[in-house]
Amino acid sequence: MGLFTALGVDPRNVVFSSDTSEEQGRQFGKGRGTVDCCYPVKCISGHYGELLFGQKQKLDILFSPMIYTLPSFMSGHVARTLTCPRVMAAPENIKAGFVKERDVFAEAGIAYAAPFVSLDEPRLVPKQLFEGMRDVLPGLAREEMARAVDAGYKALFDFNDRLRRKSREVLEWCAREDRPCLLVLARPYHMDPGIGHEIEVDLQAYGYPVLWVQYAPVDDDLMAWAFGDDIRAGITKSAFDIHDVWPSSYSSNTNEILWGAKFAARIPWIACVIRLSSYECGMDQPTYTPTQQIIERSGTLFFSFQDLDSTKPAGSVKIRVETITHYLQKYAADIIAKKKAAAPAGCPLGVATA
Amino acid sequence: MATVTTEHYRAYTPRPFTREERDSVTILFGGLHWRAERVLQAVLEGSGYRARVLPIATKEDLLTGREVADIGQCCPTSFTTGNLVNFLKGEAGRIGVEELNKKYIYLTAGSCGACRFGQYHQSYELALRNSGLGAFRMFLMAQDQLDQKTAMGDGLDLNLPLTLGLLWGIFVTDLVQDLEYQVRPYEVVPGATDAVARESIEYLFQVFRDRPKRSAYRSLVWHLTTGYFTRALREVHRKFSTIEVDRLRVKPTVKITGEFYLQTVEGEPNYNIHRWLETEGAEVYPAAISVWMDYLLRHGLQRFEDYSGIEKGARLKLALGRVAQGIYRFTFDRLRRALRDLPHEMPNQFELRRLAAPYFHSRLDGGEGDMLVGKALWAHHKKKAHMICELSPYSCMPNTMSIGAMAGVVGKYPDLLYAPLEIKGDAEVHALSRCQMILTEAKKRAQREFDEALQSTGLTVDEVRAYVDAHPAMKKATYHVPHDGRAAGTAAKLVLDVAKRLGRRS
Numbered sequence: 001m002g003l004f005t006a007l008g009v010d011p012r013n014v015v016f017s018s019d020t021s022e023e024q025g026r027q028f029g030k031g032r033g034t035v036d037c038c039y040p041v042k043c044i045s046g047h048y049g050e051l052l053f054g055q056k057q058k059l060d061i062l063f064s065p066m067i068y069t070l071p072s073f074m075s076g077h078v079a080r081t082l083t084c085p086r087v088m089a090a091p092e093n094i095k096a097g098f099v100k101e102r103d104v105f106a107e108a109g110i111a112y113a114a115p116f117v118s119l120d121e122p123r124l125v126p127k128q129l130f131e132g133m134r135d136v137l138p139g140l141a142r143e144e145m146a147r148a149v150d151a152g153y154k155a156l157f158d159f160n161d162r163l164r165r166k167s168r169e170v171l172e173w174c175a176r177e178d179r180p181c182l183l184v185l186a187r188p189y190h191m192d193p194g195i196g197h198e199i200e201v202d203l204q205a206y207g208y209p210v211l212w213v214q215y216a217p218v219d220d221d222l223m224a225w226a227f228g229d230d231i232r233a234g235i236t237k238s239a240f241d242i243h244d245v246w247p248s249s250y251s252s253n254t255n256e257i258l259w260g261a262k263f264a265a266r267i268p269w270i271a272c273v274i275r276l277s278s279y280e281c282g283m284d285q286p287t288y289t290p291t292q293q294i295i296e297r298s299g300t301l302f303f304s305f306q307d308l309d310s311t312k313p314a315g316s317v318k319i320r321v322e323t324i325t326h327y328l329q330k331y332a333a334d335i336i337a338k339k340k341a342a343a344p345a346g347c348p349l350g351v352a353t354a
Numbered sequence: 355m356a357t358v359t360t361e362h363y364r365a366y367t368p369r370p371f372t373r374e375e376r377d378s379v380t381i382l383f384g385g386l387h388w389r390a391e392r393v394l395q396a397v398l399e400g401s402g403y404r405a406r407v408l409p410i411a412t413k414e415d416l417l418t419g420r421e422v423a424d425i426g427q428c429c430p431t432s433f434t435t436g437n438l439v440n441f442l443k444g445e446a447g448r449i450g451v452e453e454l455n456k457k458y459i460y461l462t463a464g465s466c467g468a469c470r471f472g473q474y475h476q477s478y479e480l481a482l483r484n485s486g487l488g489a490f491r492m493f494l495m496a497q498d499q500l501d502q503k504t505a506m507g508d509g510l511d512l513n514l515p516l517t518l519g520l521l522w523g524i525f526v527t528d529l530v531q532d533l534e535y536q537v538r539p540y541e542v543v544p545g546a547t548d549a550v551a552r553e554s555i556e557y558l559f560q561v562f563r564d565r566p567k568r569s570a571y572r573s574l575v576w577h578l579t580t581g582y583f584t585r586a587l588r589e590v591h592r593k594f595s596t597i598e599v600d601r602l603r604v605k606p607t608v609k610i611t612g613e614f615y616l617q618t619v620e621g622e623p624n625y626n627i628h629r630w631l632e633t634e635g636a637e638v639y640p641a642a643i644s645v646w647m648d649y650l651l652r653h654g655l656q657r658f659e660d661y662s663g664i665e666k667g668a669r670l671k672l673a674l675g676r677v678a679q680g681i682y683r684f685t686f687d688r689l690r691r692a693l694r695d696l697p698h699e700m701p702n703q704f705e706l707r708r709l710a711a712p713y714f715h716s717r718l719d720g721g722e723g724d725m726l727v728g729k730a731l732w733a734h735h736k737k738k739a740h741m742i743c744e745l746s747p748y749s750c751m752p753n754t755m756s757i758g759a760m761a762g763v764v765g766k767y768p769d770l771l772y773a774p775l776e777i778k779g780d781a782e783v784h785a786l787s788r789c790q791m792i793l794t795e796a797k798k799r800a801q802r803e804f805d806e807a808l809q810s811t812g813l814t815v816d817e818v819r820a821y822v823d824a825h826p827a828m829k830k831a832t833y834h835v836p837h838d839g840r841a842a843g844t845a846a847k848l849v850l851d852v853a854k855r856l857g858r859r860s
Binding site for chain 1: 468
């Protein structure tokens with residue numbers, strides 16, 4: 001929104017497709033799929049279809065960027081911050097389903113804009129977005145796009161900072177009250193209720209605060225406390241260096257998941273980690289064992305929901321949620337106590353450790 | 355429950371491979387076609403290493419791979435993981451685990467993205483641990499910036515002479531493979547091509563093992579200017595010239611594309627698709643490793659295209675890179691000329707990019723990117739093949755994306771015969787029957803094209819055969835049948851060639 005508002009688009013004229021749902025896929029995406037793949041990519045057909053056929057007011061542009069790299073708090077500490085090859089190429093793949101017989105975009109009078117954009121390379125982004133958007137935004141100037149990109153980044157970073165502050169507050173409350181919280185290790189699209197199936201919401205209903213790795217607090221004091229020993233021992237170079245557990249650190253979300261596992265292992269009040277993974281997720285697959293190992297070696301509870309697909313397996317989720325909460329009730333206090341004992345002194349969350 | 359350890363989890367770190375171990379340690383590698391593997395072994399041995407090629411992966415390896423690593427692997431990794439584990443278990447049974455860990459190391463390619471290919475060290479490590487071989491040494495030859503020397507030790511020195519030898523080895527074996535596949539479907543004496551191909555590769559093994567040793571700079575100059583390899587290829591040409599062929603057998607040409615491992619290997623990992631297509635009556639146009647490396651060069655240089663005008667020095671780096679890519683292609687062409695231009699040419703990467711652009715963005719990373727779309731269109735427009743057979747591994751992330759994008763291509767060019775085959779490793783009948791359906795149409799097209807060539811030239815099959823019989827050079831495997839873009843099939847091209855020689859209009 002920061003980008004489009006700065007480009008002069010009235011926010012009321014920016015329409016987002018709704019949350020993913022089976023109904024959306026059935027109604028708008030049926031017959032448009034070109035290949036069998038993971039649900040987070042497959043479901044995009046439904047989103048395109050909804051924007052093309054399901055609006056009261058006709059749209060002018062369908063904007064679906066091909067995102068190559070992601071801005072990450074780990075940038076500079078890892079090899080690269082690439083997106084998954086399916087996610088980055090999804091716009092080309094999904095588009096094919098709407099042009100294979102006839103050009104549905106042209107018939108609907110909607111311009112299709114899928115600029116290739118390297119969001120973790122800010123110097124490149126204005127050029128990429130200008131070249132990818134100039135045909136659909138007549139009169140667009142390079143300088144105008146550069147200013148809009150700055151505004152977009154500012155909006156994004158403000159949003160991230162706000163959520164990180166909130167996560168820090170949650171952790172401080174847990175430390176103060178000696179209460180457990182849960183950390184969700186998942187990819188950003190699992191925040192979509194139709195993809196992640198709100199499993200973490202079911203857990204939160206039992207009174208456990210939930211943090212997402214994408215918005216974990218990364219303040220210097222907390223990082224120095226949690227990872228300082230490893231840095232001083234020469235095991236890692238910084239708090240966000242993960243080569244000790246994952247040498248091929250080029251995938252942005254994979255990096256954050258592995259880092260999140262390390263973070264959870266070192267924060268006493270994160271008593272349980274919930275791993276979400278979609279059906280046929282190739283990026284997650286090699287990470288299953290190391291993630292679990294990192295967490296369980298620290299004595300933290302680890303539960304994994306794998307192969308999530310279009311349908312929410314409500315019955316089995318309910319049983320799993322009850323199992324998780326049972327374990328938390330029984331063991332959380334003990335886990336926190338033991339992790340506190342193993343943690344270094346001087347916890348910046350406002351309580352004494354070690 | 356909740357046992358806390360102060361020892362955090364750490365990734366596998368193999369004991370380094372040291373220079374002193376070179377004489378006693380054997381480097382294991384594999385995953386290419388047998389010709390390339392054999393010649394790369396010669397390069398390593400000629401550089402002072404002990405090297406051994408892993409056996410071709412089998413279905414048994416696939417099952418082992420699935421069993422010992424995390425669930426959901428793509429099929430090439432299940433094959434290669436299981437292949438390594440089964441080989442090591444066999445050797446451990448023979449010499450013991452301790453000796454195995456001393457005597458062998460495994461070398462595999464790494465990557466810096468975007469697909470999980472580069473993360474598969476984790477699968478190998480897990481598989482080794484689950485097989486009781488956790489102390490075995492495995493190293494990645496990473497394409498990224500990570501410091502490998504620290505982890506690997508100084509045992510393997512990937513210096514310029516070694517790298518050039520490996521590169522030239524791939525060029526040469528790609529060319530021999532291409533020639534072999536053009537000849538075998540038409541051989542008059544069954545088995546003659548296989549025998550000559552084996553003999554040629556063994557000859558090249560000696561050529562590469564005896565490659566003169568030079569310092570880095572002198573080695574570069576020598577490789578670029580020497581007649582050593584062109585002479586060797588002329589000898590290979592002579593060997594192939596002894597094979598008699600009958601090119602009037604009408605066969606569809608099938609171009610193999612797809613994910614790198616599946617398009618390259620020849621064996622159970624891809625249902626022996628090359629040989630299967632030949633037994634079904636096709637001429638196979640194999641996928642060259644050199645083309646894939648040319649794509650990687652192009653893809654890497656695109657970064658400097660994007661940063662031109664933004665980053666100081668980007669234009670200079672782009673220019674230098676383009677020069678390097680030019681030298682790469684020049685070298686391939688020079689070696690191809692030594693085989694009288696019989697093997698297929700290397701498609702121009704910029705042409706592939708241009709062709710693919712409306713369907714697949716050139717900057718999308720992982721696997722073969724836009725090249726698969728580009729190659730399919732290139733072969734179709736230039737009549738290089740009647741049919742494209744794309745080998746797509748089960749669960750391969752980037753490949754499924756380009757296959758999806760191909761739906762748009764086929765929508766626009768319904769005449770393009772395209773067979774994307776999902777290869778799981780254990781669903782052979784399904785994949786091959788799907789291929790057979792499209793191959794049937796390709797056969798019809800090849801026959802139609804042949805009939806049209808006869809009709810347009812006014813020749814009969816007997817007249818063409820009589821002309822060929824009267825010109826024995828045309829019956830040699832090394833006779834060059836020109837490709838002028840009018841026909842994709844060898845038989846039809848031969849008719850057009852004979853007509854031209856006879857001065858007939860077509």
